[in-house]
Amino acid sequence: MNIENRRIAVIGGTGNLGLALAARWAAAGMQVAIGSRSVKNAEAAAEPIGAGFGQNRDVAHTADIIVVTVPAKAQLDTLNEIADVVRGKLVVDTTVPLVPPRVARVQLPAEGSAAMRAQATMHDDVELISAFHNVAAQKLAKPGDVGCDVLVFGDKPEMRDIGIALAEKAGMRGIHGGPLANSAAAEAMTSVLIHINRVYGVAEGAGIRISGDLQQPSAG
Numbered sequence: 001m002n003i004e005n006r007r008i009a010v011i012g013g014t015g016n017l018g019l020a021l022a023a024r025w026a027a028a029g030m031q032v033a034i035g036s037r038s039v040k041n042a043e044a045a046a047e048p049i050g051a052g053f054g055q056n057r058d059v060a061h062t063a064d065i066i067v068v069t070v071p072a073k074a075q076l077d078t079l080n081e082i083a084d085v086v087r088g089k090l091v092v093d094t095t096v097p098l099v100p101p102r103v104a105r106v107q108l109p110a111e112g113s114a115a116m117r118a119q120a121t122m123h124d125d126v127e128l129i130s131a132f133h134n135v136a137a138q139k140l141a142k143p144g145d146v147g148c149d150v151l152v153f154g155d156k157p158e159m160r161d162i163g164i165a166l167a168e169k170a171g172m173r174g175i176h177g178g179p180l181a182n183s184a185a186a187e188a189m190t191s192v193l194i195h196i197n198r199v200y201g202v203a204e205g206a207g208i209r210i211s212g213d214l215q216q217p218s219a220g
C-alpha cells in the first residue's frame with residue numbers, strides 16, 4: 001500500500017504516543033502535522049521533528065489520515081470536535097480505555113471497546129480503524145527497532161492495509177487483527193502489558209509479537 005502522498009494529522013500529537021509516532025513518520029518522509037488544543041504547544045512539539053502544526057480541528061481538516069492519540073477520558077470530546085471535518089476520511093483511533101488508578105486491570109467500556117465507542121460517535125461516512133494499542137511510547141520515542149508488532153482492526157481490509165502501512169512507516173510490522181469489534185482484545189491486552197511491566201520491571205514497556213510464519217494476507 002502506497003501512502004507516501006497522504007497527509008497525516010496526529011490529534012493530541014504533543015503527547016507521548018502521538019509525538020513518537022509523528023517523529024517516526026516525519027523521519028520516514030511523510031507529511032505530518034501535530035494537532036493540539038494549543039497552537040503554541042503544537043508548534044513547540046512539531047518544530048524539532050520538522051512537522052506541520054495547528055489546532056486539532058485545523059490539522060484534521062487539511063489531512064487525509066487522522067490519527068487520534070488522546071487519553072480515554074478525552075476521546076469522545078476530541079472526536080466530537082473534529083467530527084464534521086473528518087467525514088469521508090480515514091480515522092485511526094489509538095485509545096486504550098484505561099481507568100486510573102487501576103490501569104493494570106482490564107476495564108472495557110459498555111460499548112465493548114474504545115474503538116466501538118468511537119464508531120458510535122463518528123458519522124457513518126468516516127472510515128475508522130484502530131491500532132497501536134500495544135506499543136510503548138517510550139520505546140517508540142527512541143531510535144531503532146521497536147521490537148513489537150502492531151495489530152490493526154477495522155471492518156474493511158483495505159483500510160486496515162493503510163494502518164499496516166502506517167505501522168511499517170513507523171518501523172514496526174503491522175498485522176491484520178480483524179474487524180473493529182476485535183479491537184477489544186488489543187485494548188484489554190494493554191492492561192496485561194502494564195501488569196507485566198510492573199511485575200517484571202520492564203522499564204521501556206513490554207509489547208507483543210505474533211509468532212508463526214505469516215504468509216501474504218488474503219482477503220477477509
Ligand SMILES: NC(=O)c1ccc[n+]([C@@H]2O[C@H](COP(=O)([O-])OP(=O)(O)OC[C@H]3O[C@@H](n4cnc5c(N)ncnc54)[C@H](OP(=O)(O)O)[C@@H]3O)[C@@H](O)[C@H]2O)c1
Pocket residue numbers: 012013014015016017018035036037038041042068069070071072073074078094095096097098132133134135136137138
Ligand atoms: N503512551 C503509550 O505508551 C501508549 C501506548 C499505546 C496506546 N496509548 C493510547 O494512546 C492515547 C494517548 O496516550 P498518551 O500517553 O500519548 O497520552 P498523553 O500524552 O497523556 O496525552 C496526549 C495528548 O492528549 C491531549 N490531552 C490530554 N488531556 C486532554 C483532555 N482532557 N482533553 C483533550 N485533550 C487532552 C494533550 O494534548 P494538548 O494538550 O496538546 O491538546 C496531550 O498531549 C491514549 O488513549 C493511550 O491509552 C498510549
